[in-house]
Amino acid sequence: MSPILPNIQSPADLQRLSDAELAHVAQEIRDELVRVLSIRPAHFASNLGVVELCMALHMVYDFSKDRLIWDTGHQIYPHKLITGRHAQFDSIRTKGGLMGYPNPVESEYDLFVTGHAGCSVSTAHGLKVGDDLMGQSDRKSVAVIGDGALVSGIVFEALNNAGGMGTDLLVILNDNKMSICPRTGSLASYLDQCRMTNFYQGSKRTINKILESLPVVGGLAQSALEQLRDGLKAYFKGGMLFEEMGFRYFGPVDGHDLPNLRKLLRDLKSQKGPILLHVLTEKGHGVAQASADPVTYHTPPVFEKIGPERTIVSLKRGGSKAYTDAVSACIHQQMQDNPRVAVLTAAMCQGNKLEKVRESFPDRFFDVGICESHAVAFAAGMAKTGMRPIVDIYSTFLQRSFDQIFQEVALQNLPVMFTLDRSGVVGPDGPTHHGVFDIPYMRMFPNITVMAPGDEADVAPMMKFGLTHPGSVSMRYPKTNLETIQRTVAPVEVGKAEVIESGEDGVFIVFGTLLGDALRAAERLRQEDGLSIGVINARFCKPLDRETILRAVREMPMVFTVEEGTLEGGFGSAVLEACNSAGLNTQHIVRLGIPDRFIDHAERAEQLAEMGLDVNGFCRAVRQARAKVSQESESLDLPVA
Numbered sequence: 215m216s217p218i219l220p221n222i223q224s225p226a227d228l229q230r231l232s233d234a235e236l237a238h239v240a241q242e243i244r245d246e247l248v249r250v251l252s253i254r255p256a257h258f259a260s261n262l263g264v265v266e267l268c269m270a271l272h273m274v275y276d277f278s279k280d281r282l283i284w285d286t287g288h289q290i291y292p293h294k295l296i297t298g299r300h301a302q303f304d305s306i307r308t309k310g311g312l313m314g315y316p317n318p319v320e321s322e323y324d325l326f327v328t329g330h331a332g333c334s335v336s337t338a339h340g341l342k343v344g345d346d347l348m349g350q351s352d353r354k355s356v357a358v359i360g361d362g363a364l365v366s367g368i369v370f371e372a373l374n375n376a377g378g379m380g381t382d383l384l385v386i387l388n389d390n391k392m393s394i395c396p397r398t399g400s401l402a403s404y405l406d407q408c409r410m411t412n413f414y415q416g417s418k419r420t421i422n423k424i425l426e427s428l429p430v431v432g433g434l435a436q437s438a439l440e441q442l443r444d445g446l447k448a449y450f451k452g453g454m455l456f457e458e459m460g461f462r463y464f465g466p467v468d469g470h471d472l473p474n475l476r477k478l479l480r481d482l483k484s485q486k487g488p489i490l491l492h493v494l495t496e497k498g499h500g501v502a503q504a505s506a507d508p509v510t511y512h513t514p515p516v517f518e519k520i521g522p523e524r525t526i527v528s529l530k531r532g533g534s535k536a537y538t539d540a541v542s543a544c545i546h547q548q549m550q551d552n553p554r555v556a557v558l559t560a561a562m563c564q565g566n567k568l569e570k571v572r573e574s575f576p577d578r579f580f581d582v583g584i585c586e587s588h589a590v591a592f593a594a595g596m597a598k599t600g601m602r603p604i605v606d607i608y609s610t611f612l613q614r615s616f617d618q619i620f621q622e623v624a625l626q627n628l629p630v631m632f633t634l635d636r637s638g639v640v641g642p643d644g645p646t647h648h649g650v651f652d653i654p655y656m657r658m659f660p661n662i663t664v665m666a667p668g669d670e671a672d673v674a675p676m677m678k679f680g681l682t683h684p685g686s687v688s689m690r691y692p693k694t695n696l697e698t699i700q701r702t703v704a705p706v707e708v709g710k711a712e713v714i715e716s717g718e719d720g721v722f723i724v725f726g727t728l729l730g731d732a733l734r735a736a737e738r739l740r741q742e743d744g745l746s747i748g749v750i751n752a753r754f755c756k757p758l759d760r761e762t763i764l765r766a767v768r769e770m771p772m773v774f775t776v777e778e779g780t781l782e783g784g785f786g787s788a789v790l791e792a793c794n795s796a797g798l799n800t801q802h803i804v805r806l807g808i809p810d811r812f813i814d815h816a817e818r819a820e821q822l823a824e825m826g827l828d829v830n831g832f833c834r835a836v837r838q839a840r841a842k843v844s845q846e847s848e849s850l851d852l853p854v855a
């Protein structure tokens with residue numbers, strides 16, 4: 215059969231195809247996923263698992279009018295391939311190319327830029343209620359949510375609200391037994407039980423129909439039948455949880471049976487009220503057919519991404535060690551040395567490279583699922599008992615726990631340590647995943663110490679400090695390979711910076727691992743411009759080393775603060791605030807960091823270069839500042855007119 219997928223310009227083009235042709239398109243989609251993702255690590259297994267579901271949805275609904283939200287959005291590739299973006303698919307997750315998540319700028323079929331799990335039911339509910347109020351009640355609303363995302367607290371907030379309101383909303387639970395790692399928690403076992411039940415379709419409605427058809431038999435028979443119904447539901451087990459929240463439960467159904475999915479979705483489309491359809495899929499489904507590698511087909515890939523060697527690998531990040539490796543090794547060591555140390559992850563055991571910790575200390579390792587708010591409050595509870603919990607988490611995902619950081623940790627002054635992985639720009643995952651806001655949001659609370667290693671040598675002493683300090687500590691580090699700067703490493707002391715190089719013409723004051731590039735820039739400026747630029751490893755943003763930093767501000771003609779975080783309220787702002795309270799002039803201070811806008815997906819090096827946060831950028835900043843200073847001094851020398 216000749217290729218069909220390249221001719222699919224919109225989902226409407228699917229309508230004219232036979233079942234055999236549709237099956238062919240599904241295979242073409244899988245082949246396309248394997249082809250592109252063999253050259254570029256991206257989300258693979260989750261996309262393979264939703265091919266038929268995506269096609270069925272787009273054949274039953276018209277999402278140019280109806281509303282479709284894919285929870286998290288990492289499984290959006292089949293949706294993009296059949297909504298007119300096949301020709302650009304090679305560009306996915308590259309600078310200027312398609313985003314690896316939904317993107318309304320690309321297509322009317324994408325409604326929200328997402329990347330954080332758990333929000334689909336809320337937004338789909340809002341879309342439906344809004345459309346109704348706007349007089350567009352003919353627009354249907356559908357959310358597709360994975361079993362990993364399902365456990366996020368916000369999902370139950372939405373189910374409760376939509377179920378209570380009786381909104382016409384279809385929630386499709388895409389159950390593939392996996393988060394990134396195997397799923398955890400009681401809901402996981404509940405869903406496993408649901409898998410064992412027969413197809414169950416909203417018996418409540420069926421039984422009520424029987425009731426209505428009977429001649430009036432008074433309340434007694436009704437309540438007896440109601441009890442029978444509840445007994446049946448209890449027996450079925452399937453979906454009771456959702457039924458009790460006001461959603462009629464249908465399922466479980468095979469998520470790879472395209473004809474049956476289309477039939478079922480057509481039936482459900484005409485029904486009223488909140489409905490939850492439980493769909494069973496296989497993460498990584500069909501990859502063997504696509505890559506002709508039988509091994510991977512029968513061992514459902516537990517990983518999200520494919521490496522360049524066309525094999526399912528873990529979240530592959532090149533051969534060299536990353537800061538994540540150094541931190542997870544330190545966590546392991548600290549847990550070995552101190553039985554009071556525990557570690558919590560929010561479904562990112564693999565991303566945080568905690569597998570060895572999980573194996574060595576199963577009683578002190580906690581994967582709470584995609585439940586970041588709970589993770590922080592859980593850690594606070596442990597800290598209250600005298601434990602030393604580490605919340606090991608991506609900076610961007612910790613944003614979900616803002617209020618627990620405030621109330622359960624800072625306000626109680628409890629010793630919870632936050633190891634903030636993926637702080638700074640993260641490359642192809644783009645704006646939903648950059649960890650660029652943690653400096654401001656961590657330093658605003660009393661009682662939290664905010665620090666960042668300048669290089670690998672700082673990691674272990676900082677971890678040790680963080681786990682012995684009486685209060686909460688946040689340590690941020692980026693998604694990049696380790697670097698060790700040759701020097702006599704000064705001991706890590708709270709609120710103390712480390713002067714690495716002195717200079718006369720200016721100074722870089724660096725918070726974080728851009729320290730290496732600042733040193734290389736200073737070396738280049740010495741060689742090419744004859745400038746003597748000092749470099750300070752700030753190490754702490756809060757408390758700031760006022761003595762060292764304010765002395766540099768007083769003595770240096772040019773001062774450059776450097777951080778891989780937003781400038782709004784970041785480290786540079788902390789320095790300006792300190793200068794202001796000390797009554798110092800700050801005109802000669804230049805803050806280098808992430809501008810007040812969202813940074814598009816690209817390679818991390820491209821993103822840093824674009825923001826001037828690399829060697830070239832640092833040299834350019836110094837040269838521009840110097841030119842400005844000499845202009846001003848020339849203008850001062852001009853004879854009075």
Ligand SMILES: Cc1ncc(C[n+]2csc(CCOP(=O)(O)OP(=O)(O)O)c2C)c(N)n1
Nearest residue numbers: 260329330331360361362363392393394561
């Ligand atoms: C708030 C938040 N925490 C963590 C993640 C990281 N993450 C991305 S996908 C994923 C697993 C999602 O599992 P599931 O919802 O079952 O979707 P599947 O990949 O199985 O289709 C996780 C934990 C995230 N995107 N958002």
Ligand SMILES: CC(=O)[C@@H](O)[C@H](O)COP(=O)(O)O
Nearest residue numbers: 288329518529565636643693
């Ligand atoms: C979709 C999601 O949030 C995760 O899969 C994330 O993309 C992982 O990022 P890393 O590759 O940095 O672990």
Ligand SMILES: [Mg+2]
Nearest residue numbers: 360361362392
């Ligand atoms: Mg899943």
